[in-house]
Amino acid sequence: MTGGSPLIVGNWKMNGTQSTLSELDAIEAEGAHRRVKVVICPPATLIATAAAVAKEIEIGAQDCHAGNGVAFTGKLSPAMLFDAGARWVIVGHSECRACAGETDDTVREKAERALEAGLAVIVCVGEPKEARDRGRENAVVLSQLTASIPTLAGAALTIAYEPIWAIGTGMTPTSTQIEHMHALIRRALIDLYGAAGQSLPILYGGSANGSNAAQLLSIAGVGGLLVGGASLSAESFLPIVQAAAARREQQLCSVTSRRIKNEIN
Ligand code: PGA
Numbered sequence: 511m512t513g514g515s516p517l518i519v520g521n522w523k524m525n526g527t528q529s530t531l532s533e534l535d536a537i538e539a540e541g542a543h544r545r546v547k548v549v550i551c552p553p554a555t556l557i558a559t560a561a562a563v564a565k566e567i568e569i570g571a572q573d574c575h576a577g578n579g580v581a582f583t584g585k586l587s588p589a590m591l592f593d594a595g596a597r598w599v600i601v602g603h604s605e606c607r608a609c610a611g612e613t614d615d616t617v618r619e620k621a622e623r624a625l626e627a628g629l630a631v632i633v634c635v636g637e638p639k640e641a642r643d644r645g646r647e648n649a650v651v652l653s654q655l656t657a658s659i660p661t662l663a664g665a666a667l668t669i670a671y672e673p674i675w676a677i678g679t680g681m682t683p684t685s686t687q688i689e690h691m692h693a694l695i696r697r698a699l700i701d702l703y704g705a706a707g708q709s710l711p712i713l714y715g716g717s718a719n720g721s722n723a724a725q726l727l728s729i730a731g732v733g734g735l736l737v738g739g740a741s742l743s744a745e746s747f748l749p750i751v752q753a754a755a756a757r758r759e760q761q762l763c764s765v766t767s768r769r770i771k772n773e774i775n
Pocket residue numbers: 521672676677678679715716717718736737738739740
């Protein structure tokens with residue numbers, strides 16, 4: 511994990527009604543979210559109410575349109591999402607790429623317009639099963655990444671590595687595979703953005719849950735988690751937030767002990 515506070519993002523996908531928002535109260539009542547950064551991305555229908563209910567958890571959208579004020583029935587622009595209370599948006603999720611026929615160019619345009627509208631942006635990348643089986647995962651992820659991220663680095667940019675075969679399946683890559691991919695993404699970000707690429711968070715997503723969160727967060731280069739199914743209730747989401755808070759505490763302790771050692775020497 512990189513130096514900053516872990517970022518835990520819950521993606522509710524096409525789930526949740528007004529009554530589900532009580533889960534936000536339950537998460538905030540427990541308190542572990544204060545030691546890390548927690549974002550919940552409910553469906554668009556709940557963004558405004560979720561933003562009014564949540565006191566500390568930030569609210570995000572699951573997608574946006576790249577246009578602004580154009581005639582596009584059923585779509586939501588980044589400015590509209592910001593106005594509704596969203597401060598984050600996920601773009602390029604594999605479900606959107608697959609169902610909406612979204613290209614890397616569209617994802618990049620969405621990311622650029624969303625940053626301009628003041629939203630923090632999470633760009634998702636990840637390989638399908640066939641690509642990993644054929645040993646093509648590096649090439650696929652790198653080409654997706656370089657074509658999907660904004661041309662100019664923005665501090666409000668986060669990358670999520672989500673192997674498609676791990677989403678909702680209960681399968682996860684090995685720690686070595688995740689570490690390797692995160693290192694590859696980091697190198698590409700530095701190549702593209704220079705020093706600015708050094709600190710952008712890189713999340714892991716795909717079947718993260720309360721049982722594997724601590725292990726996933728301990729992998730070098732993993733700056734947090736993008737969580738689908740396990741984010742739908744406080745009961746399943748809280749252990750993930752708690753694992754992140756424990757990880758943060760470990761990081762702070764090791765920084766303090768290094769500082770003390772340096773002062774003594
Ligand atoms: P999952 O979904 O945690 O249910 O696998 C992750 C995602 O799609 O972002």
